[in-house]
Amino acid sequence: MTGRFIWQGKRVLITGVNGFIGGNLAKYLMQKGADVIGIVRNISEDSLLYFEGIASRIKLIHGDIVDKELLMRVFAEEQVQCVFHLAAQVEVGVARAYPYLTWETNIKGAYCLLEAVRENRENIEAVVIASSDKAYGEYGKDKMPYREDYPLIPVYPYDVSKACADMIARSYSSPLYGLPIVVTRFCNIYGPGQLNFSAVIPDSTRCALGYGEFVPRSDGSQLRDYIYVGDVVELYAVIAENLAGNPGLAGEVFNAGTNKPRSARGVVEKVFEITGQQEKYEKIEKLWADKKTIGEIDCQYMTFDKVDEFFGWKPKTSFDTGMRETIDWYRKYLSAKRELT
Ligand SMILES: NC(=O)c1ccc[n+]([C@@H]2O[C@H](COP(=O)([O-])OP(=O)(O)OC[C@H]3O[C@@H](n4cnc5c(N)ncnc54)[C@H](O)[C@@H]3O)[C@@H](O)[C@H]2O)c1
Secondary structure, three states, X not given: OOOXXXXXXXXXXEEOOOOHHHHHHHHHHHHOOOEEEEEEOOOOOOOHHHHOOOHHHOEEEEOOOOOHHHHHHHHHHHOOOEEEEOXXXXXXXXXXXXXXXXXXXXXXXXXXXXXXXHHOOOOOOEEEEEOOHHHHOOOOHHHOOEOOOOOOXXXXXXXXXXXXXXXXXXXXXXXXXXXXXXXXXXXXXXXXXXXXXXXXXXXXXXXXXXXXXXXXXXXXXXEEOEEXXXXXXXXXXXXXXXXXXXXXXXXXXXXXXXXXXXXXXXXXXXXXXXXXXXXXXXXXHOOOOOOOOOOOOOEOOEOOHHHHHHHOOOOOOOHHXXXXXXXXXXXXXXXXXXXXX
């Protein structure tokens, strides 16, 4: 790991800053002294950024990620030095129903952002593009864990959109343009601030805490790897720190997971166990049967071997600890929301 990089006063642009990972990353980098600038499409105060009072301490710019003129202005006026591109349409169900919207945001958004980087390259030290494990597509259990050198073979709309952006980034980091870009393909991320309640952890936690009934959408057998958002934001920072001033890293792709696949069923059971709602879970257990989902990959997990080899980085938070912190956060957030309504 390099020790030279200093976040204090660094001009950092985060796209998708009002989202789950963006909010956590803004909080982390702000605490390190960075000047965070965030692009937000919707002025939704229903987010970690507002709930934890971060929004008022960073600079927010309203606009759409496909608005290249806006991006050009942001780069020029804000003297951006480091970029984390997180803005995306992330809901798999929405992607299936509205592929066009997903292509627009996830693919066009990526090349608009990367063009703005290219045209403002003098100041820019590091660009991290959030791809996803979904970009790999379906490889089957016997080929897990995913390795960074696997060809991308996705089929489903969200997965394809992430793979396209991932490859476009490769073009900009190639010797043709030589931009300091790294792509991350992380597994499922969970933790405080995830408010996409179509995802299994937010949905089941909300229900276990007494805000609705949990209805399984599948047979619960799908295997996913879950990494804690606190670990992820630290890793994002480590990648950017190492990329700055090190052109040899441009074009690298990094997976990060815990190498521990968990079934949706096991995750939901854990949520109900931590919240002391085992009896409630016994009823849910009967509802999993015979619900097969179409349009989602069956088994995905990955190691952290390459980030360990390059940066000496490993995830620190066990699933049990991460889930307890996550559930505590939802407890506070949901009760504050109830008081407001
Ligand atoms: N959450 C995960 O498990 C996970 C795992 C791997 C990769 N990722 C990637 O990390 C990134 C962030 O994911 P997240 O979980 O924080 O999602 P999120 O939905 O919480 O955040 C995405 C943000 O992007 C914004 N956005 C969407 N369309 C936009 C547009 N057209 N213009 C400007 N902003 C727009 C949304 O308003 C939102 O604030 C995504 O690129 C996602 O693909 C997420």
